[in-house]
Amino acid sequence: MTNPKVLILRTAGTNCDAETDTAFQLAGAETALVHIQNLISGRVNLADYQVLAIPGGFSYGDDIAAGILLAIEMKHKLTDLLNRFVADGKLVIGICNGFQVLVRTGLLPGISASDSSTPEMTQRTTLAMNTSARFECRWVDLETQESPCVFTKGVKPRVYLPVAHAEGRFTAPTDVLAELEANHQVVFRYAESEYPINPNGSDADIAGICDATGRIFGLMPHPERFLTKWNHPRWTRLAETQDTASEEGDGLVIFKNAVNYVKANLP
Amino acid sequence: MSSTVNEIEILNADDAELMRISREGTLSLNLNEMQTIQTHFGALGRNPTDVEIETIAQTWSEHCVHKTFKSIILYSEEGEEPEQIDGLFPTYIQRATEEIAKPWCVSVFSDNAGIIEFDETFNLVFKVETHNHPSAIEPYGGAGTGIGGVIRDSLGTGLGAKPILNTDVFCFGMPDTPYAQLPKGTLHPKRVFKGVVAGVRDYGNRMGIPTANGAILFDARYTANPLVFCGNVGIIPRNRCEKSVEPGDLVVAIGGQTGRDGIHGATFSSAELDDTSENLGSVVQIGNPIMEKKIVDALLQARDRNLYRSITDCGAGGFSSAVGEMGEPVGAEVHLERVSLKYEGLAPWEIWLSEAQERMVIAVPPENLPELMEICEAEVVEATVLGTFTDTHRLQVFYEGESVADLEMEFLHHGLPKPVKQAVWQPPKHPEMPSRDKTTKNYTDDLKQLLASPNIASKESVIRQYDHEVQGGIVINPLVGAENDGPSDACVVTPVLGSRKGVIVANGINPKYSDVDPYLSAASAIDEALRNIVAVGGSVEKTALLDNFCWGNPDKPDRLGELVRAAKACYDIATAYGTPYISGKDSLYNEYRDTTTGEQRAIPSTLLISAICVIPDIRRAVTMDVKAPGNFIYVVGNTYAELGGSHYFGIHGFIGNNAPNIRPDEGKLTMERLSTAISSGLVRSCHDCSEGGIGVAAAEMAFAGGYGMSLNLNGIPTGDEIDADDFLLFSESNSRFIVEIEPQHRDAYENHMKGVSTGCLGTVTDTPEFVVKGRAGAPIIKTSIDILKSAWQTPLHS
Incomplete structure (x- = not known):
């Protein structure tokens, strides 16, 4: 079969598209950077792809709130396309600003299993301003949770990844949080509740979640910034103790999982 | 002549009247320059229009033409024969680079940024600018547009480089300055500090460019004149480093709309500040990084498809400088009514001079226009054809069909009289401090006090606000160590993901030594920048330098004497180390005058040396x-x-x-x-x-x-x-x-x-x-x- 095809969505203010592109290419995917105008106009057909990636950045300047304008644009102009894409069993990943967009479209965490009256594409959680009230860039320890997420199969129990955001505090009503826990939709947690390990004050230290199927995944940390071991902020300290055979960074496996899933499940 | 264009009465003006015109128009032209303009138009038998005189003032401003660095200087030093220096720039900076003659220097001093070789496919561009005067008045907007402007310099180099790294160096007043001691009309250093950091943060982060190197210094003399150095490194394909303009090419403006913002930025920057400068709000703007990101996205696609022949950014002087510079070898014709405006009511000279942010000008062969427009449409970026490049060797500007300016390129670019300036340097004498060994046996408190002094203390709270990881290429962070909080000497990035070839960027700056000898201050800044490069694994052999001088009023012989000392060191040390300059800039007139007391303050003479080095294998860092x-x-x-x-x-x-x-x-x-x-x-x-x-x-x-x-x-x-x-x-x-x-x-x-x-x-x-x-x-x-x-x-x- 041909390599899995990944559509990396761009718009004004997207800025992690190049490294996300590199990550998927290293993972063995065929990639295309596509401006949302080209999806709306129909010049590019989303159905031709098996993975939709929404990279980090400041879509439309994060005016009003992070990711909201792109989310509205997608809801108003691409709802049918997106619903069909998801219904076809395909994969969606949103990183940082992309996570903010997925949460604001309601694609994450997805509709409530217990309440079928909620319409699709309804926002039920949010990513609010960090408790530090400012943009921060730092590496954090994450604990990988038991979850149906197809992107994190075989990911180490503890992963170290960078975050860089101002609006990353995951928060939701108590019942939604309980539902996420019950469905094992929490994919990554910050390893401790204390700042700065939990860099933004997220509820239940949540750093990333998936939908109930595990095929839609959003996270604040940036796995695409840890593709080789020289991206690790302390590689000069680790060099002699670490297994030096592998030059791969811990972020790459997430993209490889997506490619492998498509190869195995989406002929 | 239409009511929107005024004739400036200079033909019959006496010297006092000429200077009144210059002062009241914020033209920053001196008497000699005003007389030169008068003579030129006298020969033409007409007065200049406002559009013309403004164009000349912008083009001849210190900010744009760096006349101090090109002037003839009569320099004397205590106990030495007086000497005549025919231009600091050609004598000490350019000559050093020529003598060093590194084969990996691709383009130096001629384009918007210097270019050096990187690998078989790519070159690197590097430029550092200052945005001092605007940041003094409106720190957030001033600093943000500073970084925005230097990013456009990379984008305007060759046929356009992709920005990959930002650097920033700030000099502020002491953070604990009592409010009562603030000079009249100035902002508190803490306010300036906070605003500048936020401005650089919001612009750099939104553009998706890692900000990974910098420094912050404090000295009471920066209170009224803070310094904001913004640098950008870009990467560019080796076959996209040359530009040219052909008659018949279209003058196309891309990006933001034009408003009455930032008018007179270039001339404003070429004068001293005083306690009324805060009223000059219209010279400072707020940037729109997302607009600039869209321009980058669109232009790099157009570059790769070879759709344009030349590019430059609209910086100081707006269209007047951009079109004036691009069209210098051939000529240009521009129709101002075609400019896309933010709102109605701008006079032609305002459209022409506006320094509204996020605009680039490109030279497009007419047959490529449709494809260019298609890209711009897909990226939702506005592109407007303003006119054509001609073969007239004139800069011709029209508004609604009427000629509003018609200047010879030769006069505009080469008519500026070369000034002669006096400079003296006398070594200062300060009280000497003896060793304290006789009075103390314990230096623990001294060490703690040094670590806590604001120049040395951790800048982590600032660094964390910058995204230094975006683009995924960072190898050596600005913060390193067991808890990621130690002060790295320099940063290392791999601009081509997957390649082991890296770029090191570092800086050196020692204004405190200027109080003893600006020669040693400059020499030490070069040595420090090189040490920082070497300390992370780079080599002097592969390092290029940038010089950014921030000085007081060069019309004062003692200030200019310090500048001469520093420039001499730049030549001596660069040639000794074999490190060429590839780009540089100066910001002069960093002085403050209290108009009621007449008190005059200058900043410490400050030279920032930025260094860039290619490291063949980042695993050795x-x-x-x-x-x-x-x-x-x-x-x-x-x-x-x-x-x-x-x-x-x-x-x-x-x-x-x-x-x-x-x-x-x-x-x-x-x-x-x-x-x-x-x-x-x-x-x-x-x-x-x-x-x-x-x-x-x-x-x-x-x-x-x-x-x-x-x-x-x-x-x-x-x-x-x-x-x-x-x-x-x-x-x-x-x-x-x-x-x-x-x-x-x-x-x-x-x-x-x-x-x-x-x-x-x-x-x-x-x-x-x-x-x-x-x-x-x-x-x-x-x-x-x-x-x-x-x-x-x-x-x-x-």
């Missing part, structure tokens, strides 16, 4: 944090009793007279040898020894690594006899490093360094104790790395 107990700590390079302008003298209220000297032969050998020791894997960590000397550098290495140290001053190699513990510990002599050597590499290291002064200071210990023994064998510092780290981290914590 090192960081400054110590790695393991039992390793040896060595000093590399000789220490001299050179504490003039040092931080140690500073905390005791002295300046002194012996600023760190420069010994380039010694320094070059030291750096070359250390560089190869690092690339051979003999060095576990390395830190530049600068502000606060060996004491501060060793302490930083220890607490960044999370281990203690046991050190002995007897191990320090000295160039002259130093009989004072404090001088050994805190002297800021140039060309020195501290390195960590593993026991198994000790012999190989010492062999490798033969011929270079290096001495073992002691070892890394597995306790938190930081102990330094004096020459007599008794501890003169005994504390813990936690106490030292806390002293260093607390002052600028929030």
Whole structure:
């Protein structure tokens, strides 16, 4: 079969598209950077792809709130396309600003299993301003949770990844949080509740979640910034103790999982 | 003539009237220049229009044409024969680069940024700009548009480089300045600090460019004139580095709309500030980074499809400079009514001069226009055809069919009379500070005080607000060590993901030494920038420099004398080290005048040297944090009793007279040898020894690594006899490093360094104790790395 095809969505203010592109290419995917105008106009057909990636950045300047304008644009102009894409069993990943967009479209965490009256594409959680009230860039320890997420199969129990955001505090009503826990939709947690390990004050230290199927995944940390071991902020300290055979960074496996899933499940 | 264009009555004006016109129009033209314009138009038998005189004023402004650096200077120094210097720039900067003649310099001083080779496919561009005057008045907007502007310089170099790294260096007044002592009409340094950081943060982060190198300095003399240096590195395909303009090409503006914002920025920057400058709100703008990101996205696609032949950014002077510069070799015709406006009601000269942000001008062959428009439409970026490049060698501007300016390119670009300026330099005499060995046996508090002084203290609270990881190429972070919080000497990035070739960016800046001798200040800035490059694994051989001078009023002979001293050092030291300048800029008139008291303040003469180096294999890079107990700590390079302008003298209220000297032969050998020791894997960590000397550098290495140290001053190699513990510990002599050597590499290291002064200071210990023994064998510092780290981290914590 041909390599899995990944559509990396761009718009004004997207800025992690190049490294996300590199990550998927290293993972063995065929990639295309596509401006949302080209999806709306129909010049590019989303159905031709098996993975939709929404990279980090400041879509439309994060005016009003992070990711909201792109989310509205997608809801108003691409709802049918997106619903069909998801219904076809395909994969969606949103990183940082992309996570903010997925949460604001309601694609994450997805509709409530217990309440079928909620319409699709309804926002039920949010990513609010960090408790530090400012943009921060730092590496954090994450604990990988038991979850149906197809992107994190075989990911180490503890992963170290960078975050860089101002609006990353995951928060939701108590019942939604309980539902996420019950469905094992929490994919990554910050390893401790204390700042700065939990860099933004997220509820239940949540750093990333998936939908109930595990095929839609959003996270604040940036796995695409840890593709080789020289991206690790302390590689000069680790060099002699670490297994030096592998030059791969811990972020790459997430993209490889997506490619492998498509190869195995989406002929 | 239409009511929107005015004729400026200069033909019959006397000298006083000429100067009134210049002053009231914020033209910043002097009498000689006004007379030259008068004579030119006298020969034409007509007065200039407002559009014309404004165009000339922009083009001839200090900001745009750097007339001080090109002027003839009559320079005298105490006890020396007076000399005539035919331009500081050609004599000291350009000549150094020409003599060094590095084959990897692709383009120097001619384009919007300098270009050097990177690999078989790509070159690198680097430019550093200042945005001082705007940041003094409106820190957030001033700093944001500063970074926005320098990014457009990279985008406007060759046929456009992709921005990959931002650097920023700030100089502010003291953060604890009492409000009562603020000069009239100025903002508090803390307010400026906060606003500038937020401006750089919001612009850089939104553009998705890592901000990974910089510095922040404090001195009371920066209160009314803060300095904001913004730098950008870009990457560009090797076959996209040349530009040209052909008659018939279309003048196309891309990006933001034009409004009445930023008018007179160039001329405003070419004058002193005073206590009324805060009223000049319209010269400073708020940037729109998302617009600029869209321009980058669209233009790089158009570049790769070869749709345009030339590009430049709209910076100071707006369209008048951009079109005027691009069209200089051929001529240009522009129709101002076609410009896309933010709102109605702009006079033609305002459209022409507006410095509205986020605009680029490109030269497009007409047959490529449809494809260009298609890209712009897909990226939702506005592109407008303003006119055509011609073969008339004239700059012709029309508004609604009527000619509003018609200038000869020759007069516009070469009519500026070359000024003659006087410069003198007299070495100052300051009280000398004796060693404190007679009165104290314990320097622990001195070390803590140095670590806590705002120039040395941790800048983590600022660095964390910048995204230094975006684009995924960072290899050496600005913060390093066991807890990612130690001060890295430089940053290393891999702009091509997957490649092991890297770029190192570093800087050097030592305004405090200017109080002793601007020559040594400049020389030390070069040495420091190179040390920072070497300390992370780079080599002097592959390093290029940028010079950014920020000075007081050069019309005053003493200020200009300091500039001459610094420029001479730039030539001497760069040629000695073999490091060419590829780009540079100057910002003069950084002075403040209180119009009621007449009090005049200048900034300390400040030269920023930025350095860029290509490193063949990033796996050989090192960081400054110590790695393991039992390793040896060595000093590399000789220490001299050179504490003039040092931080140690500073905390005791002295300046002194012996600023760190420069010994380039010694320094070059030291750096070359250390560089190869690092690339051979003999060095576990390395830190530049600068502000606060060996004491501060060793302490930083220890607490960044999370281990203690046991050190002995007897191990320090000295160039002259130093009989004072404090001088050994805190002297800021140039060309020195501290390195960590593993026991198994000790012999190989010492062999490798033969011929270079290096001495073992002691070892890394597995306790938190930081102990330094004096020459007599008794501890003169005994504390813990936690106490030292806390002293260093607390002052600028929030």
